Every structure is written in structure tokens, then in C-alpha cells.
Amino acid sequence: MVTSPPSATRRRARPLLLLAFGLILAGCAQDDGPPLENFTPKEIFDRAEFELESGNLEDSARYFSEVERLYPYSEWAKRALIMQAFALHRDREYEDARAAAQRFIDFYPADEDAAYAQYLLALTYYDQIGDVGRDQGVTFQALQALRGVIERYPDSEYARAAILKFDLAFDHLAGKEMEIGRFYLKQGHYAAAVNRFRVVVEDFQTTSHTPEALHRLVESYLAMGLTDEAQTAGAILGFNYQGSAWYQDSFTLLTGEGLLLEPAGQGWLRGIWRQSVQGRWL
Numbered sequence: 001m002v003t004s005p006p007s008a009t010r011r012r013a014r015p016l017l018l019l020a021f022g023l024i025l026a027g028c029a030q031d032d033g034p035p036l037e038n039f040t041p042k043e044i045f046d047r048a049e050f051e052l053e054s055g056n057l058e059d060s061a062r063y064f065s066e067v068e069r070l071y072p073y074s075e076w077a078k079r080a081l082i083m084q085a086f087a088l089h090r091d092r093e094y095e096d097a098r099a100a101a102q103r104f105i106d107f108y109p110a111d112e113d114a115a116y117a118q119y120l121l122a123l124t125y126y127d128q129i130g131d132v133g134r135d136q137g138v139t140f141q142a143l144q145a146l147r148g149v150i151e152r153y154p155d156s157e158y159a160r161a162a163i164l165k166f167d168l169a170f171d172h173l174a175g176k177e178m179e180i181g182r183f184y185l186k187q188g189h190y191a192a193a194v195n196r197f198r199v200v201v202e203d204f205q206t207t208s209h210t211p212e213a214l215h216r217l218v219e220s221y222l223a224m225g226l227t228d229e230a231q232t233a234g235a236i237l238g239f240n241y242q243g244s245a246w247y248q249d250s251f252t253l254l255t256g257e258g259l260l261l262e263p264a265g266q267g268w269l270r271g272i273w274r275q276s277v278q279g280r281w282l
Helices: 015-024 041-053 057-070 075-090 094-107 114-126 137-152 157-187 190-203 210-224 227-241 245-256 268-277
Strands: none
Touching (some): 057 075, 075 114, 137 157, 210 245, 227 245
């Protein structure tokens, strides 16, 4: 979640002043109140900030949108648009927040808050990433949007935060593959399990799930009677993660079958082993 507004619009609230504007505009929401057209963009903007700080996120977003509607070519409209996206995101109105952030990027691509808008857009996906058991389509969208922050605004403060979230989202996808692989393994569908663990080893090798994936490959291949592949998976695990508990479990399994943790055969894991030894993997 975003905890503070973008830098270009961030300022310490002046409670008495905002309260005064709140009282002035209080009637605007009433049927018999003066129309918003009677107020300046600054007055409406300040009312929106007042509602934001009061926790009235829906009203805040509405007032920010009114600034944009009534004064579309003003500097206040630009400020109100990014703040509207911020308020909508805080209110978990992710689709509307994403639309507002995208409009800001489209209208003001060179503005100093464009990086924040791109980061906010990415968060509208990232904050919807649920537990591992859910569909991961939104995770792919979050990764794509976070990559946009990193590539388009590499020197911004938001790029650093995007890199961290990108790694976490990437790890999340690997976790999904592991969950499915473990299910297949438990059901005795070993070939299907191998396919899932292979994806982690080949495509998500920098994540925290790689050691377990290698161990699960040892388990799966042993269950299938493919000892060369099991030994090679164990060798890779030992070379890269000898201090892990997964290595100890694989060591016990393989040596219990009278097998060594060393590369054997010419399967796909042998190629991974060569990369590991030559230092081009992990």
C-alpha cells in the first residue's frame, strides 16, 4: 500500500485552514448548497485534501475528480488527477485508481510525478495478489507494470521499491508452480509433478523455491525409477545449497538407495549441472 501522496503534491496539512475550507464547502454536497462551479480549483482541491485526511476516501476522490472536470487545463487539474489516483488506491478502488494513474501518465509523461503514477498503477495490480492458491494472472500484470517503473524511471525512488516488489511477485509465481507440483507428487502423478518443478528450476531459479524444487525432483525421479536424473538433481542441490535442509533430505534419500549425489546421464538436468559448475547459473 502507498502510505504517502506523490512528492509534487505532498505537503503538511494545515488543519485549521482545511477545516475552514471544509466548512465553506460543506454545503456543496447538499441539494441546496452552492454549486462547485462557484469555487476556485484551489478551494475544491483543499476540500478534497480535507476529506482525504479525515479518512473519507470516496468523497476525497470525488472532489479531486471535480477539480479535473471543472478546470481541466489548470495546474490544479494535474495535481488533482494524481491525488485522485492516490485516494482511489487508498480506498481499494483499484480499477478506477489504475485508470486515473494511466491518464496522468498519458497527459503528463514528463512530469516529476509520472514515475509515481506508474508505480501507483503497478500497485493496483500488486496489492491484489492473493494467496498462492488463487489464479496468478494478476501477478503477471503486476510484474509487467513493475518492470515499467524499473525500466522507464530507473533513477527514481520508486524504482527501488518496484525492484523489491518485482522480486516478491516473481517468488509468488514460483510458489504457485511449487504448490501444483506438490499436489501432483502427492497424487502419484510424477511426470506432471516433474514438469512443474522443472519450471521453477529453469525459469525461477533465483527465487527461494529452487532448493525445494530440486529436492522434489529427486523424490519424483526416484519414484519413477529414473536414478540418473535423481542423482543429477541431488548434485545440483548439493553444489548450490549444501547447507539447506532440502539437501540433507535428498542426501538421505539418495544414499539410502545406494546412490551418489553426482551428475549422471544426459538429460535436461545435466545441462543445468554444467551451467552451475561453470558459474553461469545462480
